[in-house]
Amino acid sequence: MPGMSGLELLEHIKQKYHKPPPVVMMITAYGDGENFRIAKELGADDFLTKPVDFTILKEKLKSKVTAKQQFKSESLKQDIDFNNILNI
Numbered sequence: 001m002p003g004m005s006g007l008e009l010l011e012h013i014k015q016k017y018h019k020p021p022p023v024v025m026m027i028t029a030y031g032d033g034e035n036f037r038i039a040k041e042l043g044a045d046d047f048l049t050k051p052v053d054f055t056i057l058k059e060k061l062k063s064k065v066t067a068k069q070q071f072k073s074e075s076l077k078q079d080i081d082f083n084n085i086l087n088i
Contacts, residue, residue: 007038014043023064027052 004012010024026039031049039047046060 007035007042010039010042010044023068025060025064027057 006026006028010026013022013024023045024043025046025048026044027048027050028035028039029050036047045064048057048060
């Protein structure tokens with residue numbers, strides 16, 4: 001990627017965008033333990049190496065979407081419960 005590494009881009013995204021927290025899946029040719037560790041420390045939600053197994057990618061994306069939908073649903077329930085407490 002011209003201009004910056006994927007790890008630099010990940011760091012920039014996680015620093016700049018907080019709400020809602022973006023889901024970032026790293027796809028890289030560098031599958032060594034050090035790059036995996038750094039990516040996780042910087043906030044990567046998942047890590048895949050090239051060549052990409054598209055079946056695994058599809059499963060991971062479905063999992064992330066489902067988790068995000070559940071999070072939104074739980075947040076909405078909490079907002080509704082909070083409003084009921086305040087009699088709004």
